[in-house]
Amino acid sequence: MLRTYIEPVGQIGIQEKLGILADAAKYDASCASSGTAKRNSRDGVGLGSTEGMGICHAYAPDGRCISLLKILLTNSCIFDCHYCINRKSSNVRRARFTAKEVVDLTISFYKRNYIEGLFLSSGIIRSSNYTMEQMVEVARSLREDHQFRGYIHLKTIPDADPELVHQAGLHADRVSINVELPTVGGLKRLAPEKSAVRIEDAMADAKAAIADGKDAKAKYKSAPTFAPAGQSTQMIVGADAATDGDIVTRASTLYDRFGLRRVYYSAFSPIPDASAVLPLSRPPLMREHRLYQSDWLMRFYDYRPDEVVAAADDATGMLPLDIDPKLAWALKFRDRFPVDINRAPREDLLRVPGLGVKAVDAIVRARRWRRLRLDDVARLTVSIAKVRPFLVAEDWRPVALTDRADLRPIVAPKVKQLELFGA
Incomplete structure (x- = not known):
């Protein structure tokens, strides 16, 4: 007792x-x-x-x-x-x-x-x-x-x-x-x-x-x-x-x-x-x-x-532990990508892994005045390697990168990820 x-x-x-x-x-x-x-x-x-x-x-x-x-x-x-x-x-x-x-x-x-x-x-x-x-x-x-x-x-x-x-x-x-x-x-x-x-x-x-x-x-x-x-x-x-x-x-x-x-x-x-x-x-x-x-x-x-x-595993109902759920969703629904940062609506930009709300809002403001290049996006995010396969810029197109079978190890963080969704 x-x-x-x-x-x-x-x-x-x-x-x-x-x-x-x-x-x-x-x-x-x-x-x-x-x-x-x-x-x-x-x-x-x-x-x-x-x-x-x-x-x-x-x-x-x-x-x-x-x-x-x-x-x-x-x-x-x-x-x-x-x-x-x-x-x-x-x-x-x-x-x-x-x-x-x-x-x-x-x-x-x-x-x-x-x-x-x-x-x-x-x-x-x-x-x-x-x-x-x-x-x-x-x-x-x-x-x-x-x-x-x-x-x-x-x-x-x-x-x-x-x-x-x-x-x-x-x-x-x-x-x-x-x-x-x-x-x-x-x-x-x-x-x-x-x-x-x-x-x-x-x-x-x-x-x-x-x-x-x-x-x-x-x-x-x-x-x-x-x-x-x-x-x-x-x-x-x-x-x-x-x-x-x-x-x-x-x-x-x-x-x-x-x-x-x-x-x-x-x-x-x-x-x-x-x-x-x-x-x-x-x-x-x-x-x-x-x-x-x-x-x-x-x-x-x-x-x-x-x-x-x-975004969770179909068999277990569990979210993957090695990547964040936003990236897991993007990898599972690749037909939604790539997204053109110069044309896409805000709600589509929010689906791009590695782009946070502040980064998306900055993109929407900046593209009113000029066409945005990949370097412009790089200044707004922690990892451009994570973002790159999922977007189209003035000087960048993934060229079938989104369809690669080994895309996950390319975009997944090399260390344990503690940030939410980038900048």
């Missing part, structure tokens, strides 16, 4: 609690701060900022580093999800912050210029409502008692009373609810105490509240906003039998149904005293990276979900 160690509140110091609960929070990837409203204390009112720089924990779309204090309220939990290191039956050291301790830590860290905001999640203690009340109290106290104007992200609990979740959204910049696993079957098997229906109902409520808040703000300037940075979610990759095709399809559905700002992917990591139903080893980290790239294709490159899924 596994022993559950519960540390009585008040019997360990703040520093020890911080060590335990900051480490426990590392498994939650959904802590980016993009999309929030710009606020700061330069006008002499309040504390904090959503715009500054410090210790990097998250990146805004324009490249700004947003430092976040990322912790759990507690790593104790009444649930026993197989994949979670903090599950009820796990033999880990437990700790718990009070709401006041989290508030004091956030203010103290901000004043030392360590952070610009707070990401707060929690295990479930006593009940979902009790836990959600404590998290809401943290956000309320920061906003109202301390006039904290920095970024706050709250991980909400789908089983909690909707009014508590609504209060969380009124104080937080972003709220998130984890769908946990890509398939309903996987959730039933590995987290039987959680309900896919309740999770999706809570996400739908958040979507409606965000829309209502925007409508009210348009009519009344003083109207409160609900989660101005939107909502996000996270899936665990590799804990169940879901393929990359399953995950991409599920992510697309979540974006469409709930207006999510981001879907985050977290590669399953074997945990101490693991359940026998879990895999013995973690999936390759590159798999997580490829899923983020596929997500990028749908969000910024106008790929349909079925097109991204088409």
Whole structure:
């Protein structure tokens, strides 16, 4: 029988609690701060900022580093999800912050210029409502008692009373609810105490509240906003039998149904005293990276979900690990290439491997004034060798290069690829 160690509140110091609960929070990837409203204390009112720089924990779309204090309220939990290191039956050291301790830590860290905001999640203690009340109290106290104007992200609990979740959204910049696993079957098997229906109902409520808040703000300037940075979610990759095709399809559905700002992917990591139903080893980290790239294709490159899924292996449903999904799609559908950079519409240029959104926009602007040559494209991309077989320029035509049987080793990166899609 596994022993559950519960540390009585008040019997360990703040520093020890911080060590335990900051480490426990590392498994939650959904802590980016993009999309929030710009606020700061330069006008002499309040504390904090959503715009500054410090210790990097998250990146805004324009490249700004947003430092976040990322912790759990507690790593104790009444649930026993197989994949979670903090599950009820796990033999880990437990700790718990009070709401006041989290508030004091956030203010103290901000004043030392360590952070610009707070990401707060929690295990479930006593009940979902009790836990959600404590998290809401943290956000309320920061906003109202301390006039904290920095970024706050709250991980909400789908089983909690909707009014508590609504209060969380009124104080937080972003709220998130984890769908946990890509398939309903996987959730039933590995987290039987959680309900896919309740999770999706809570996400739908958040979507409606965000829309209502925007409508009210348009009519009344003083109207409160609900989660101005939107909502996000996270899936665990590799804990169940879901393929990359399953995950991409599920992510697309979540974006469409709930207006999510981001879907985050977290590669399953074997945990101490693991359940026998879990895999013995973690999936390759590159798999997580490829899923983020596929997500990028749908969000910024106008790929349909079925097109991204088409880049996966027909037999296994998995995206290739040695090349990015954009290149995999291009190699699979060579009849779409080469693309004439001087004539092709923007949506076709976005399909060229190695050309990013900025490079494509630069090409579209420049070709209004002159015919572009291969050297012009080379200045906009990391690897012209990767781009060359898929385009036609003023001084370049592939001459059957696109049809070569050995094209893949020619355009595939010679080292492990960590960039997304070039410049």
